Amino acid sequence: MRADAQRNRDQIVAAARVLFTANGVDTPMEEIARAAGVGVGTLYRRFPDRDALVNAVSTDMFQRLAEAITAANASEKSAWAVLQRFLRSWSEFRLGLLQDPMCHGIPAAIEADPELREVRQRWLDLFEDVIQRAQDDGDLRKDVGLLEIATFMNMFIRDERSEVTDRILDVMLDGLRA
Amino acid sequence: MRADAQRNRDQIVAAARVLFTANGVDTPMEEIARAAGVGVGTLYRRFPDRDALVNAVSTDMFQRLAEAITAANASEKSAWAVLQRFLRSWSEFRLGLLQDPMCHGIPAAIEADPELREVRQRWLDLFEDVIQRAQDDGDLRKDVGLLEIATFMNMFIRDERSEVTDRILDVMLDGLRA
Amino acid sequence: MRADAQRNRDQIVAAARVLFTANGVDTPMEEIARAAGVGVGTLYRRFPDRDALVNAVSTDMFQRLAEAITAANASEKSAWAVLQRFLRSWSEFRLGLLQDPMCHGIPAAIEADPELREVRQRWLDLFEDVIQRAQDDGDLRKDVGLLEIATFMNMFIRDERSEVTDRILDVMLDGLRA
Amino acid sequence: MRADAQRNRDQIVAAARVLFTANGVDTPMEEIARAAGVGVGTLYRRFPDRDALVNAVSTDMFQRLAEAITAANASEKSAWAVLQRFLRSWSEFRLGLLQDPMCHGIPAAIEADPELREVRQRWLDLFEDVIQRAQDDGDLRKDVGLLEIATFMNMFIRDERSEVTDRILDVMLDGLRA
DNA sequence: AATGAATGAGACTTCATTCAT
DNA sequence: TATGAATGAAGTCTCATTCAT
Numbered sequence: 001m002r003a004d005a006q007r008n009r010d011q012i013v014a015a016a017r018v019l020f021t022a023n024g025v026d027t028p029m030e031e032i033a034r035a036a037g038v039g040v041g042t043l044y045r046r047f048p049d050r051d052a053l054v055n056a057v058s059t060d061m062f063q064r065l066a067e068a069i070t071a072a073n074a075s076e077k078s079a080w081a082v083l084q085r086f087l088r089s090w091s092e093f094r095l096g097l098l099q100d101p102m103c104h105g106i107p108a109a110i111e112a113d114p115e116l117r118e119v120r121q122r123w124l125d126l127f128e129d130v131i132q133r134a135q136d137d138g139d140l141r142k143d144v145g146l147l148e149i150a151t152f153m154n155m156f157i158r159d160e161r162s163e164v165t166d167r168i169l170d171v172m173l174d175g176l177r178a
Numbered sequence: 179m180r181a182d183a184q185r186n187r188d189q190i191v192a193a194a195r196v197l198f199t200a201n202g203v204d205t206p207m208e209e210i211a212r213a214a215g216v217g218v219g220t221l222y223r224r225f226p227d228r229d230a231l232v233n234a235v236s237t238d239m240f241q242r243l244a245e246a247i248t249a250a251n252a253s254e255k256s257a258w259a260v261l262q263r264f265l266r267s268w269s270e271f272r273l274g275l276l277q278d279p280m281c282h283g284i285p286a287a288i289e290a291d292p293e294l295r296e297v298r299q300r301w302l303d304l305f306e307d308v309i310q311r312a313q314d315d316g317d318l319r320k321d322v323g324l325l326e327i328a329t330f331m332n333m334f335i336r337d338e339r340s341e342v343t344d345r346i347l348d349v350m351l352d353g354l355r356a
Numbered sequence: 357m358r359a360d361a362q363r364n365r366d367q368i369v370a371a372a373r374v375l376f377t378a379n380g381v382d383t384p385m386e387e388i389a390r391a392a393g394v395g396v397g398t399l400y401r402r403f404p405d406r407d408a409l410v411n412a413v414s415t416d417m418f419q420r421l422a423e424a425i426t427a428a429n430a431s432e433k434s435a436w437a438v439l440q441r442f443l444r445s446w447s448e449f450r451l452g453l454l455q456d457p458m459c460h461g462i463p464a465a466i467e468a469d470p471e472l473r474e475v476r477q478r479w480l481d482l483f484e485d486v487i488q489r490a491q492d493d494g495d496l497r498k499d500v501g502l503l504e505i506a507t508f509m510n511m512f513i514r515d516e517r518s519e520v521t522d523r524i525l526d527v528m529l530d531g532l533r534a
Numbered sequence: 535m536r537a538d539a540q541r542n543r544d545q546i547v548a549a550a551r552v553l554f555t556a557n558g559v560d561t562p563m564e565e566i567a568r569a570a571g572v573g574v575g576t577l578y579r580r581f582p583d584r585d586a587l588v589n590a591v592s593t594d595m596f597q598r599l600a601e602a603i604t605a606a607n608a609s610e611k612s613a614w615a616v617l618q619r620f621l622r623s624w625s626e627f628r629l630g631l632l633q634d635p636m637c638h639g640i641p642a643a644i645e646a647d648p649e650l651r652e653v654r655q656r657w658l659d660l661f662e663d664v665i666q667r668a669q670d671d672g673d674l675r676k677d678v679g680l681l682e683i684a685t686f687m688n689m690f691i692r693d694e695r696s697e698v699t700d701r702i703l704d705v706m707l708d709g710l711r712a
Numbered sequence: 713a714a715t716g717a718a719t720g721a722g723a724c725t726t727c728a729t730t731c732a733t
Numbered sequence: 734t735a736t737g738a739a740t741g742a743a744g745t746c747t748c749a750t751t752c753a754t
Binding site for chain 3: 595675682704
């Protein structure tokens, strides 16, 4: 891919990530294009329809989440500390998982996009591992799992970040403690 | 207001509540009218624009929430038990507070609609009272307040109800415990 | 249907018939709406998409063709005379059969629209009957049938009418003579 | 012109001829470029706009038609036999004369393109000559001329070739007989 | 007062054409 | 020179809102 095309692609995904998180996946394509500094046509050349763009943003997000866990694994000792740090990173990133692609079954969109599927799976594996270890250590309550935590984060992330939401995350972490 | 007009109004609000909660506040007006068994014209006669309808649904919801607290107050002994029951009722009602009308400041829409303002205030007073009492009893942690709890419920309510979401509410309640 | 709605519907179909015949079935919907003196929205309320409009125009055309045969049957003695008169009427009406709906198999669109299907069948029956009789009388050559004649008329009709096209029809009629 | 440039040009015209005949002159330029194995840029370097490409394809077609007459002249004895053979060749070539460039007056496009004009004129002369001779021989009816025959072929050619269309051509030839 | 028809602005998408690489 | 990326105008369709019946 040509250098300028790649740069445009990146700008489009970045703009879409911000706008999708802020205003929902229904944000007008024209607005996304404008925010990315390109014409609509360019956007559509790269992403044939809205779903393709949503998938690209999701892929990007899963990648960032996987990186966040990896980073936390490297710097924290206990699994519980990793989990805490990861969830706080997640909160800071405002990485809303569009259309709940991981919580409520596996939609066709994910099946159809191998790259999305793979990066999502990599993140799930890392996440599952942390949860398992934290439960084995007796730090994380045993009646919750990836599904509960991810679902919570997903609803949580949709609100603007504020002191209030930070406190909610604290409460949730206390509740999760075994 | 004539009896049939009142019946129409009620049906419209009921239909809107269901559809707003299920499909978001962007649900086409025509669809709401159809679900209510009336023509669009009738809907617009009653509610000059979408905001007016949203306000009416919000008013209805605040009323139900106030009733839920009142009922819990009547049947539970401790404030903490009232709070628990109330939050579970809220979860059962799926009463999403559209457009966060109560959590993030006081939007102009609420100011402009005296009835909405009043019923919202009545509910806030009841809620604040329960929280205060639960904290006085030493049952509810002191670093959270109405804002945190309502914000959480509001994000929480947007997801379909399921075993997973029920468990999330449990975790949150444990986290809230002093 | 309300009187004004019916009038609009008729105007839309009439405008579409003219424009489809002149400029093809790709004529912009907006242009059709303008020619009919209505807004695009009205057009789309009546006909959910282009195909629906094409079907309506086709239905209208088949109806007119059936009437033309019926009229010719009433005023002419021999089947051959009926055929001649019918083909000349067809030429005068400029009733292009959009998308060849009757010549090349039976497209799904026709199957899916009972009214279109029925009116088309009625016309086919009348037409087949004339052809059969003309052949029995020894006036029409036996190596052609409805398919050939309709296919010819269909390609023929797409051109503007002129002295040249009139002469072409004469030649074809001579060629059809047994 | 460099050899590879010439090869590109030829491939583009060939691809356009096929696609124009199959899908109409509205075929997307990108599709034509792809079929020709070049980029759109190359296509536009050779042909500044769609009209230029249409003209080039038309030129190519007139050339082929002229060759077809010349070949028929060489192998058939009577002018009528030449005419028959030529019309059947035309039918086999599927050489639709795009945009009726020769039948309905002389559009500006032809005037503006000397090469197109010349090759078209050469073909017209050959064609006119055959017609004249066939009429002189008493084989071709005298109330038709080049205009009628070309117009017919032009409408005829737009349909897919099939047994049905072959039969239509037979009928027309019989009709043309004096 | 109720209905549903009409309007037109705006969102989505395609593609002819231009232009940077 | 060849490529294919970018642009934006134009067409399709939807829906909030108004208004005739």
